[in-house]
Amino acid sequence: MRKPVLFIVEDNQDLLKQIQRDLERKYGEEYRVITTSLGRDALTNLQQLRNEDALVAIIFVDQQLSDMPVGEFLKKARAMFNDAKVAFLTTIGEGEATVDAIKKFHIDDFLTKPCQPPEQNLYPVVNDLLADWEARVSVEGLRVIGSRFSSEAHQIRDFLVRNCIPFDWFEVDQDEGEVRRILNVSEVQSSRLPVVVFPDGTKQTRPTNSQLAEKIGLKVRPEGQFYDLIIVGGGPSGLAAAVYGASEGLRTIVVERHAPGGQAGLSTMIENYLGFPAGLSGADLARRAVAQAQKFEVEIVTPLVVSEVTVEGSSPVVTLSDGMQLRGHVVLLATGVEWRRLDVPGIDRLVGAGIYYGGTLAEAFFCRSEDIYIVGGANSAGQAAVYFSRYASTVTMLVRGESLDKEMSRYLIDQIYNTKNIRVRLRTTVVKVHGEDRLEAITILDALKGNDETLPTTALFIFIGALPHTDWLGDLVERDDHGFILTGPNLPQAEGNGSGPRKWKLDRNTFVLESSQPGIFAAGDVRHGSVKRVAAAVGEGATAVQNIHQYLASTER
Numbered sequence: 001m002r003k004p005v006l007f008i009v010e011d012n013q014d015l016l017k018q019i020q021r022d023l024e025r026k027y028g029e030e031y032r033v034i035t036t037s038l039g040r041d042a043l044t045n046l047q048q049l050r051n052e053d054a055l056v057a058i059i060f061v062d063q064q065l066s067d068m069p070v071g072e073f074l075k076k077a078r079a080m081f082n083d084a085k086v087a088f089l090t091t092i093g094e095g096e097a098t099v100d101a102i103k104k105f106h107i108d109d110f111l112t113k114p115c116q117p118p119e120q121n122l123y124p125v126v127n128d129l130l131a132d133w134e135a136r137v138s139v140e141g142l143r144v145i146g147s148r149f150s151s152e153a154h155q156i157r158d159f160l161v162r163n164c165i166p167f168d169w170f171e172v173d174q175d176e177g178e179v180r181r182i183l184n185v186s187e188v189q190s191s192r193l194p195v196v197v198f199p200d201g202t203k204q205t206r207p208t209n210s211q212l213a214e215k216i217g218l219k220v221r222p223e224g225q226f227y228d229l230i231i232v233g234g235g236p237s238g239l240a241a242a243v244y245g246a247s248e249g250l251r252t253i254v255v256e257r258h259a260p261g262g263q264a265g266l267s268t269m270i271e272n273y274l275g276f277p278a279g280l281s282g283a284d285l286a287r288r289a290v291a292q293a294q295k296f297e298v299e300i301v302t303p304l305v306v307s308e309v310t311v312e313g314s315s316p317v318v319t320l321s322d323g324m325q326l327r328g329h330v331v332l333l334a335t336g337v338e339w340r341r342l343d344v345p346g347i348d349r350l351v352g353a354g355i356y357y358g359g360t361l362a363e364a365f366f367c368r369s370e371d372i373y374i375v376g377g378a379n380s381a382g383q384a385a386v387y388f389s390r391y392a393s394t395v396t397m398l399v400r401g402e403s404l405d406k407e408m409s410r411y412l413i414d415q416i417y418n419t420k421n422i423r424v425r426l427r428t429t430v431v432k433v434h435g436e437d438r439l440e441a442i443t444i445l446d447a448l449k450g451n452d453e454t455l456p457t458t459a460l461f462i463f464i465g466a467l468p469h470t471d472w473l474g475d476l477v478e479r480d481d482h483g484f485i486l487t488g489p490n491l492p493q494a495e496g497n498g499s500g501p502r503k504w505k506l507d508r509n510t511f512v513l514e515s516s517q518p519g520i521f522a523a524g525d526v527r528h529g530s531v532k533r534v535a536a537a538v539g540e541g542a543t544a545v546q547n548i549h550q551y552l553a554s555t556e557r
Helices: 013-027 039-051 070-080 092-105 123-136 151-162 176-183 209-216 236-247 262-266 282-295 361-367 379-388 410-417 534-555
Strands: 005-009 032-036 056-062 085-090 109-112 142-146 167-171 195-197 203-205 226-232 252-255 299-301 306-312 315-320 325-333 337-339 355-357 371-375 394-399 422-426 428-434 441-446 451-456 460-462 466-468 520-522
Touching: 005 013, 005 039, 013 032, 013 123, 032 039, 039 056, 039 070, 056 070, 056 123, 070 085, 070 092, 085 092, 085 123, 092 109, 109 123, 123 282, 142 151, 142 176, 151 167, 151 209, 151 282, 151 361, 167 176, 176 195, 203 209, 226 236, 226 315, 226 534, 236 252, 236 262, 236 282, 236 534, 262 282, 262 337, 282 299, 306 325, 325 534, 361 379, 371 379, 371 451, 379 394, 379 410, 379 460, 394 428, 410 422, 428 451, 520 534
Parallel strands: 005 032, 005 056, 056 085, 085 109, 142 167, 226 252, 226 325, 252 299, 325 520, 355 460, 371 394, 371 460, 394 422
Antiparallel strands: 142 195, 195 203, 306 315, 315 325, 337 466, 428 441, 441 451
């Protein structure tokens, strides 16, 4: 296969040649660099690349094309190479216009011309864009064969996407001839699906997440038995704590039950995270955080379930579901939250078969030209609506409240009401789902109209608040009535010694993120009183490490 392409559209010839030289010097061994000066010529060249089944990784385009509107160019270019990353080439004086373009055209990043020196002003941006693109595009990757409405196939897709593993999907009903060729069979048996075919030709039939993880090279077993810091949960707070802890000399392990990134990893686009004006997906944030943690030699094991945390003497003991035990100086509980279940009769049988809690990028492909529905009115629901609107014919948000203002950020509200194919129905709830082995329709109750309405659809995405997964902790730590872990000032204390259900045993106050059990800390969404935002979770992860250092210093003899 020919090298993927870095494609540049810039009418300043001297600048065009300079950027071409810089890119070829750095990336020429793995990528081809193709240049042109005009938008219409660029579209002709892109069509030729499309006809050759070439891969285009990044399209660098002048923000002001001389022969056509840049919006028209992007629309046609993306129709040919939807997976390609787009970066504007701008000048210092175009800052305000660039911000407007980010909002309007959803570009991935921008570079300020002349991009010199490239080590500072070109390569870092290109490195990030290429890493994001490579995580999305399969060149010789996995092949997954199954049915869109199979819950087992959904589990595989969800696991691979959340772990940033690229794959090609083959729908058995539409690609049967190709499926027979790949599997080398004369007839495809549905009972033998889904199947995952690996680059080395080996196959797994109906694999578990653990089997997949081991085969694709994820770390599924801890290397040691004792760590300075054991982090349970690999969401933003857990990963932030891992980076800060390991960078400061703590031997650190993260145990994650699903995939690094947690619930935030499912966010299709986070646009208010500091330092990313073009936004980034939750999966991209998780991938970058994992790479950063691994740079500091953090062990990240997934998928692995922690079944129990106990304390022997003053040392916490973490028991895994297979019986293995990890011991350490400190445990940080960063298990996040899980989506609240929608209380509708018969809904559970259709989960993964048209009904989804949260929504990953893997499902967007199936929503092309369809009418889909999203339940919820907070940021996660809004982000999903905006993202899926690029694929679906219509996206209808079903919101129980009277407006979006209470729980959703203003920038998202503005985007939603400015997107033509997104509809918002307020004071509306789902009361019934229809279908035996796949979703066929939903019945909604419109409180404004006072009547039921049945709507045909194949996809319902649910984002209706979240609850902590903490029942497995038993009475190890104090929790509030909803299961969130109480820490520091929120613990029932009186003058430092405590007077609540669990008597504080030490002659000092708890640290801010310390639980009722000395040496057990909590951070992120699982903690009572936390701010349910990604940046806040990252901040708590960093703060937890500071508290942990204070705790370790207080226990030194």
